Amino acid sequence: MTKKAENVIVGISIGDLNGIGSEIILKTFEDTRMLEFCTPVIFANVKLLSFIKKALNLNAVNLHGIDSLEQLVIGKINVLNLWRDNVTVEFGKNDDGAGQFAIRSFRKATDALKQKKIDVLVTAPINKYNIQSDEFKFPGHTDYLDRELEGDALMLMVQDDLRVGLLTDHIPVSEVSGHLNEALIRKKLLTVNKALKQDFRINKPRIAVLGINPHSGDNGVIGREDDEVLKPALKKLFEEGVLVFGPFSADSFFGSGQYEKYDAVIAAYHDQGLIPFKTLSFGKGVNYTAGLEAVRTSPDHGTAFEIAGKGVADFNSFKESVYLALDIYHNRAEHSEITKNPLKIREKQL
Incomplete structure (x- = not known):
């Protein structure tokens, strides 16, 4: 009851x-x-x-x-x-x-x-x-x-319909690439998908994922992590019915308003997600520990x-x-x- x-x-x-x-x-x-x-x-x-x-x-x-x-x-x-x-x-x-x-x-x-x-x-x-x-x-x-x-804790920043999560959180930028692998990406995105359904009552959540490198690596010109790690993980999840999209170039994603098309945005590392979130949330943002x-x-x-x-x-x-x-x-x-x-x-x- x-x-x-x-x-x-x-x-x-x-x-x-x-x-x-x-x-x-x-x-x-x-x-x-x-x-x-x-x-x-x-x-x-x-x-x-x-x-x-x-x-x-x-x-x-x-x-x-x-x-x-x-x-x-x-x-x-x-x-x-x-x-x-x-x-x-x-x-x-x-x-x-x-x-x-x-x-x-x-x-x-x-x-x-x-x-x-x-x-x-x-x-x-x-x-x-x-x-x-x-x-x-x-x-x-x-x-x-x-x-x-x-459960599996995941930091999800929330302000009304803006939700920004992180694949990695409080680690040095120099260690981000080494932490990211298909298993971690899969676990984090499944956690977000479940939270959107269970905690926010969104039946078919759409999740955007930001690229690891500038311009998502520019087809390998600026790093190969996006092509070799992130894209294959997203492709497998999408084939399983999880509505994940990306990777998107992080520099223009928020300024262009693309984030408004998605129920959550997942950043590769702390400042990539938290800087635009705190800029947009005007002091009313909430840190929610999803996945527990x-x-x-x-x-x-x-x-x-x-x-x-x-x-x-x-x-x-x-x-x-x-x-x-x-x-x-x-x-x-x-x-x-x-x-x-x-x-x-x-x-x-x-």
């Missing part, structure tokens, strides 16, 4: 305490109408968040502290107390201690997601440098989630130390992250129901 909207539990990891994470979380739920769509639970400490909301003059936000998820109250902004330490917040400072609190929050929230004590996870920004320790050696959220949750058994989203920006504590952070990307997580949660529930009962498809068409 589908949950009532307000009964969908959104777990939120606090992110770097010295960044803008707390601010964008509190600003999002300052609008009490958000509680009609979901019930948030922030993995942190209520005393700490009370201090931050006062420092940022967000006193209209009413926080409800709890010591276990069993105490969660529907329709409240719940804060799960993970620690009793006296934490000093120094806005804008890159601090290893803040990084460790961020990871404690993230790991506890991930555990709750695995145990289905929360329905979706939205993560506030972390700093990739100060989170590192003997216990946590991951470049960021996505790699840890890929290990902890079943559970739903996780995050804003498309970082800790923004330079403006932390000033009360000027734009919270729209975080708010859109909450909305997208809820949309995907409901889409998955509907997809699962239809899969179990195909007659539902016919009923919806009548």
Whole structure:
């Protein structure tokens, strides 16, 4: 049975305490109408968040502290107390201690997601440098989630109908070519295809793939990876019924508006996809981890130390992250129901 909207539990990891994470979380739920769509639970400490909301003059936000998820109250902004330490917040400072609190929050929230004590996870920004320790050696959220949750994680940036995914993400440009092979390309594109159907309710998704080299290699003049690796992989998938197209020359693909013809665009490496996405998304983009058994989203920006504590952070990307997580949660529930009962498809068409 589908949950009532307000009964969908959104777990939120606090992110770097010295960044803008707390601010964008509190600003999002300052609008009490958000509680009609979901019930948030922030993995942190209520005393700490009370201090931050006062420092940022967000006193209209009413926080409800709890010591276990069993105490969660529907329709409240719940804060799960993970620690009793006296934490000093120094806005804008890159601090290893803040990084460790961020990871404690993230790991506890991930555990709750695995145990289905929360329905979706939205993560506030972390700093990739100060989170590192003997216990946590991951470049960021996505790699840890890929290990902890079943499936094959893929970064998919979303803003309305614009969806940009990556074949490789946080690796040096010099290593991109060496990572790309037919098996990886196939796995990533099948993950995207499934996500578009299951999470975005697109029956016959069309996927565009950008070339690895400038001008997709110009028939081998500028590198042979496109001809020898990418094109054969796309051809096999298309013959199997996956609607993949390309490779397209990346330099003109977005500027010419070609991306509007497709349900997703897959780039070969990080900046090839993220630069045009962030240029077009105007601060409302969402980072969605596709391919996992559970739903996780995050804003498309970082800790923004330079403006932390000033009360000027734009919270729209975080708010859109909450909305997208809820949309995907409901889409998955509907997809699962239809899969179990195909007659539902016919009923919806009548």
